[in-house]
Amino acid sequence: MAKSRKELRRRRNRRSRRESYRSALLKSISALVDRRALDKAVPSNAKSWKPWRLMVAALLMAWHEGSSLSEKFTGTRIVMRELFPRTRLGETYQGFIKALLGATPELDWLSEHLRAQLPAWADQ
Secondary structure (H helix, E strand, O other): OOOOHHHHHHHHHHHHHHHHHHHHHHHHHHHHOOHHHHHHHOOOOOOOOOHHHHHHHHHHHHHOOOOOHHHHHHHHHHHHHHHOOOOOOOOOHHHHHHHHHHHHHHHHHHHHHHHHHHHHHHHO
16 A cells, blocks of 8 residues: 555654754764774774763763663663664673673773863853
């Protein structure tokens, strides 16, 4: 059964808004930390939780409204699949935490970098 033009237009508009949000969110996060610099600074042989995705997931979990860490991870993973549709993501909270703990020593500079930028963000 052929879909009406109106239905097709509605779907295209939804997809367009989703892409617009995706682009804007990734651009905003990229303004915090350069992806290439982060991936070079934090050695990782993990297939699913590369340093950049770890950072993005950690930020999204911090902002998520879930009441438990499991809820926050589940919601964050849904958003991550939208942000990185072609990327294989880890499936469990335990795997995410294990990868995050493995990268923590190398990520100390990142927290200092973000703290240093806070006053400038507050002025905007």
